Amino acid sequence: MIAAMYKRREKFAYVGFVVITVLFVGFIIFDRPDTGQEWMEASLILMPALFLFFLAIVSRRHYNKIKEIAIPNSDKAITDVDHLVLKKDAGLNPRVLCFEKNGHYIGMFKSAQLPWWLYPVLLYQSSLITLFPITIAFISNDNKTLLTLKRKGFKESIIAVYDQNRTFLGEYVRKEFKSLIKLHGELRNEQGEVILPVNVDGFSGDFTLKDEKQHTWAHFYNGYFPHEYTNIFKDIDNDIVELSNEIPTPHKQVLLGMVGYLFLERNNR
Numbered sequence: 048m049i050a051a052m053y054k055r056r057e058k059f060a061y062v063g064f065v066v067i068t069v070l071f072v073g074f075i076i077f078d079r080p081d082t083g084q085e086w087m088e089a090s091l092i093l094m095p096a097l098f099l100f101f102l103a104i105v106s107r108r109h110y111n112k113i114k115e116i117a118i119p120n121s122d123k124a125i126t127d128v129d130h131l132v133l134k135k136d137a138g139l140n141p142r143v144l145c146f147e148k149n150g151h152y153i154g155m156f157k158s159a160q161l162p163w164w165l166y167p168v169l170l171y172q173s174s175l176i177t178l179f180p181i182t183i184a185f186i187s188n189d190n191k192t193l194l195t196l197k198r199k200g201f202k203e204s205i206i207a208v209y210d211q212n213r214t215f216l217g218e219y220v221r222k223e224f225k226s227l228i229k230l231h232g233e234l235r236n237e238q239g240e241v242i243l244p245v246n247v248d249g250f251s252g253d254f255t256l257k258d259e260k261q262h263t264w265a266h267f268y269n270g271y272f273p274h275e276y277t278n279i280f281k282d283i284d285n286d287i288v289e290l291s292n293e294i295p296t297p298h299k300q301v302l303l304g305m306v307g308y309l310f311l312e313r314n315n316r
Contacts, residue, residue: 060103067096120188121151126299128153133286133310141176143310145185148273148287150280154187156196156307177204177312185307196304204232208304210297217301219245219308234301242298245305252313256302264291264302286310 071092080086125131125145131153132146142157159182177198185194195209206219221232234243243264247254251269258264266289272280273287288306290299 057103057106060099060106064096064099064103067092067099071096119151121147121153123147123153125153125185125193125303126296127292129290129292131288131290131306132280133288135310135313141311143307152188154185154193156183156185156311158182159184177308183307183311194300194304196308206304206308208301210300216297217242219301219305221245234305236298247309252309262291262293264294265289265306
């Protein structure tokens with residue numbers, strides 16, 4: 048699973064490199080720069096292409112290192128883990144792969160049933176998908192849909208969470224456009240009662256979520272990843288979320304739905 052992810056990253060990086068290079072050549076053919084200053088300005092177009100070329104090479108190196116390593120499926124349910132490693136996969140349809148710390152694959156959050164008119168948006172920036180009314184599913188490693196998230200709203204985003212039997216569990220509600228520094232929201236149970244305030248750093252995405260009894264439900268610090276796990280997760284783009292196992296299962300399912308949504312909208316490209 049991890050090897051296939053690096054392979055997809057390499058493919059998309061090369062496609063982006065070729066597209067940008069062709070556009071640059073076309074620009075030079077139809078509007079050839081005349082001065083050194085104009086050539087320098089035109090060459091800036093190639094900077095993203097060079098970055099993608101470097102990304103493709105790095106992805107190939109990671110792929111070669113782990114392609115022979117078997118990544119087993121986890122025998123744990125996602126509600127049983129106390130840490131979750133999340134990696135945003137390359138591809139037109141956004142998805143976040145979920146692993147245990149030991150590299151065992153748990154499943155993925157992915158968008159489902161996308162309308163055709165959303166694909167131009169995804170080509171521009173996949174993280175923008177969370178601005179639209181979409182359905183997100185968590186698919187386990189045995190290909191079962193265990194959680195379904197349905198987003199609606201504009202000024203106030205409401206992400207309703209359902210279990211595998213389509214039973215409503217609760218929702219994540221967030222005020223949009225109120226503040227760029229802190230994203231304020233809350234988790235609610237199936238009766239609409241607030242069970243957890245949610246404040247997320249608008250720039251880094253950091254969060255430490257505590258209930259009224261000061262019990263920590265989840266913690267994420269952007270940029271922190273324990274060194275002892277980097278033998279499996281070799282690149283620098285690794286996110287790890289600490290999760291409590293001392294909360295009711297329906298509450299943790301709503302919490303996991305919120306985490307999946309937050310990491311789908313993170314811009315890692």
